[in-house]
């Protein structure tokens with residue numbers, strides 16, 4: 001394996017399994033894994049906890065003032081493929097996946113000063129390389145010269161079906177059509193927002209994982225790295 005510690009950017013639509021493949025890859029390469037969605041979710045939780053978000057309205061001037069007080073860190077345990085997110089030293093991994101955060105994170109992630117701050121933190125986290133970072137703007141904004149840029153996608157129907165199966169397995173009573181609508185809405189919000197919309201970098205490699213197992217996806221990426229003589 002080459003000595004060079006790479007920066008690997010994984011962008012793509014919601015619910016297409018970016019974090020699963022990113023964690024597998026980070027484990028395989030003994031790299032750090034940075035879940036940038038968790039960072040936007042943590043700022044959203046901070047806004048909720050501090051009364052800065054009411055009925056979808058954000059007190060932007062107070063949030064901007066308080067932004068320097070927000071400290072986000074990760075503890076990734078590769079052997080368990082478990083990633084824990086900490087907000088000001090407190091584990092928030094479960095809370096940031098809850099409904100309240102999920103419903104408000106699009107609003108927070110559209111704010112320019114929030115993006116500017118989180119992008120700076122992400123650039124600092126990846127500065128020395130040896131990272132797999134997943135998000136929406138990693139290959140386009142955070143690391144435009146990443147060693148490898150992957151753009152993951154698959155059809156909205158397949159993503160909705162996966163989400164439906166996951167929630168059903170957790171015992172939730174869910175409706176497929178509602179989930180499909182939600183997946184489509186999030187695609188629309190992510191790709192049409194003014195600040196750093198989701199778009200494929202010109203030099204990204206597209207991974208459509210609709211018909212692939214986890215292992216096939218990992219091997220596919222390792223093959224791309226070898227072809228590019230990065231491994």
Ligand code: DC
Pocket residue numbers: 014015036037038040041105106109134135136137138190
């Ligand atoms: O990947 P996720 O679903 O945990 O992301 C949560 C939200 O944050 C989602 O609305 C997209 C947004 N996001 C973003 O704008 N930029 C990133 N780099 C990562 C996530």
